[in-house]
Amino acid sequence: MPRVPKQQASTGCSVERALNLIDGKWKIVILYKLLRGTLRFNELRRLIPGVTQRMLTHQLRELEADGLIVRMVYAQVPPRVEYSLSARGRSLEPVLMALKHWGDTNLSSLEAKAA
Amino acid sequence: MPRVPKQQASTGCSVERALNLIDGKWKIVILYKLLRGTLRFNELRRLIPGVTQRMLTHQLRELEADGLIVRMVYAQVPPRVEYSLSARGRSLEPVLMALKHWGDTNLSSLEAKAA
DNA sequence: GCCCCTAGTGTCAAAAAGGATACCGTTATG
DNA sequence: CATAACGGTATCCTTTTTGACACTAGGGGC
Numbered sequence: 001m002p003r004v005p006k007q008q009a010s011t012g013c014s015v016e017r018a019l020n021l022i023d024g025k026w027k028i029v030i031l032y033k034l035l036r037g038t039l040r041f042n043e044l045r046r047l048i049p050g051v052t053q054r055m056l057t058h059q060l061r062e063l064e065a066d067g068l069i070v071r072m073v074y075a076q077v078p079p080r081v082e083y084s085l086s087a088r089g090r091s092l093e094p095v096l097m098a099l100k101h102w103g104d105t106n107l108s109s110l111e112a113k114a115a
Numbered sequence: 116m117p118r119v120p121k122q123q124a125s126t127g128c129s130v131e132r133a134l135n136l137i138d139g140k141w142k143i144v145i146l147y148k149l150l151r152g153t154l155r156f157n158e159l160r161r162l163i164p165g166v167t168q169r170m171l172t173h174q175l176r177e178l179e180a181d182g183l184i185v186r187m188v189y190a191q192v193p194p195r196v197e198y199s200l201s202a203r204g205r206s207l208e209p210v211l212m213a214l215k216h217w218g219d220t221n222l223s224s225l226e227a228k229a230a
Numbered sequence: 231g232c233c234c235c236t237a238g239t240g241t242c243a244a245a246a247a248g249g250a251t252a253c254c255g256t257t258a259t260g
Numbered sequence: 261c262a263t264a265a266c267g268g269t270a271t272c273c274t275t276t277t278t279g280a281c282a283c284t285a286g287g288g289g290c
Contacts, residue, residue, distance in 0.1 A: 054239085081236085167249060192256045193256075193267080
C-alpha cells in the first residue's frame with residue numbers, strides 16, 4: 001500500500017479513505033480475530049499462521065495509531081500485552097462480518113470449482 | 116499485497132482468503148464504482164482520480180481474472196470497452212456498502228477531529 | 231550456568247507495488 | 261498534414277512492503 005503521504009488521505013470518496021485505514025492483508029484479519037475479544041500478542045500470532053513477528057508488530061502499531069485497537073501493557077515478567085478493539089475498531093464489525101460472510105459463501109464454491 | 120504465490124491462497128480463514136481477491140487500494144474502489152452500472156475505461160479513470168492508466172488496467176485485469184468483473188470489448192474505432200460487475204462481483208455489494216457506510220460515519224468524525 | 235518464555239526491536243535484503251513516460255493503431259476532425 | 265480520442269502496452273525507476281534472521285530484558289525451571 002501506498003499508505004498515502006500520511007496526513008491527507010482524502011483522495012476521493014469515503015470508501016477510498018476507509019481503505020487507507022484497513023489496507024494490508026493482515027489488518028483486517030487481526031481486527032476480525034479481535035472481534036471475539038482481547039488477545040495477547042502470541043495468541044494473535046498463533047491465530048494467524050503466516051504472519052511474522054515483525055509484520056504483526058507493525059500492523060498492530062498502525063492499527064493502534066489509527067485508533068482501531070487498544071494496546072494494554074502489563075508490567076510483568078514475562079511481559080504481558082493485550083490487544084483489544086477500540087470503539088472505533090468495533091464499529092467495523094459489520095464490514096468484517098460482511099466480508100466473512102462473503103468469503104464463506106463465495107470462496108467455497110470457488111474452491112469447489114478449482115478442485 | 117503479497118498476492119500469495121498464486122494458486123493456493125488458503126492460508127487461513129475465509130476472511131483471509133477473501134482479502135486476496137480484493138486487496139490493492141484500487142480494486143474495492145473500482146468495484147464500488149461499478150455497483151452503479153457499467154462503465155468504460157476512461158469513465159473509471161475519471162471517477163477515480165489518482166489512479167494511473169497502468170494501475171487501472173492492472174487492477175481491472177486481476178478483477179477480471181478473479182471473475183469479479185466482466186470486460187466487454189466492442190470492435191469499434193475508437194475502441195470501446197465496457198466493464199461491469201459479474202454476479203460474483205455483485206455479491207460483494209453488502210461488503211462494499213458496509214465499507215462505505217463505515218467510511219461515511221467514521222471518517223467524517225475523524226476529519227473533524229483532525230481539522 | 232543455561233535455556234525458555236514473552237513481546238518485542240533492528241538490520242538487511244528481496245519482492246512487490248506503484249508512478250512516469252513514451253508508444254501503438256485507427257478513425258475523425260481541423 | 262497534424263492532432264485528438266480511446267484503450268490500452270512496454271519500459272524504467274522509485275517507493276513500500278514483506279520476509280529472514282539475529283538480538284534484547286528479566287525472571288523461572290532444570
